[in-house]
Amino acid sequence: MQGFGNVGMVACQELHQRGVRILAVGDRYGTIRNERGLDVPALVRHVSAGNLLRDFAGGERISPDELLATPCTVVVPAALERVINASNAARLRCRILAEAANGPTTPEADAILADSDLFIIPDVLCNAGGVTVSYFEWVQDIQQFLWDEEQVNRKLRELMLRAFGQVRQLARDRGLSMRTAALSLGVQKMAREKIRRGLYP
Numbered sequence: 001m002q003g004f005g006n007v008g009m010v011a012c013q014e015l016h017q018r019g020v021r022i023l024a025v026g027d028r029y030g031t032i033r034n035e036r037g038l039d040v041p042a043l044v045r046h047v048s049a050g051n052l053l054r055d056f057a058g059g060e061r062i063s064p065d066e067l068l069a070t071p072c073t074v075v076v077p078a079a080l081e082r083v084i085n086a087s088n089a090a091r092l093r094c095r096i097l098a099e100a101a102n103g104p105t106t107p108e109a110d111a112i113l114a115d116s117d118l119f120i121i122p123d124v125l126c127n128a129g130g131v132t133v134s135y136f137e138w139v140q141d142i143q144q145f146l147w148d149e150e151q152v153n154r155k156l157r158e159l160m161l162r163a164f165g166q167v168r169q170l171a172r173d174r175g176l177s178m179r180t181a182a183l184s185l186g187v188q189k190m191a192r193e194k195i196r197r198g199l200y201p
């Protein structure tokens with residue numbers, strides 16, 4: 001997990017609750033790793049108390065460059081854009097790249113990763129949950145609805161799973177990357193709505 005703020009911390013907690021072992025985490029102040037798995041609840045308490053992530057006793061300090069090269073199943077860049085670039089893309093040792101930050105992969109790195117068997121969940125799909133829930137809030141305000149947390153989570157899960165399925169299907173059918181498929185679907189939807197509603201609805 002590259003980043004341990006609003007996105008990275010919550011992602012770590014959600015993954016931990018589902019039995020996923022978090023091997024390494026980094027933020028702007030430092031990076032730590034524990035090959036047996038970090039104690040995520042303890043790490044959250046440590047950072048929430050105002051302590052630096054790098055001082056957490058449950059992990060050894062490593063360099064930021066080692067974080068992305070850690071052998072694992074999933075790498076989640078969850079903080080900065082352009083962190084995966086031409087100089088480090090080939091060093092990724094994961095099966096899935098889940099882009100929780102905006103634009104974490106440069107076009108040059110994308111070209112390198114295209115020749116690998118790495119499965120990429122692009123940022124436009126992977127980190128769309130926050131914007132989607134903001135839309136839900138707007139809908140509730142306009143319609144004077146009041147959804148509880150369970151309803152919001154259920155609607156979010158349904159929408160995100162459907163979107164993922166649509167992107168994956170288009171990628172398979174057309175031989176596209178997940179990124180190109182996601183962007184293509186977005187452009188298609190915008191074009192359809194412009195035709196239906198006009199330029200100034």
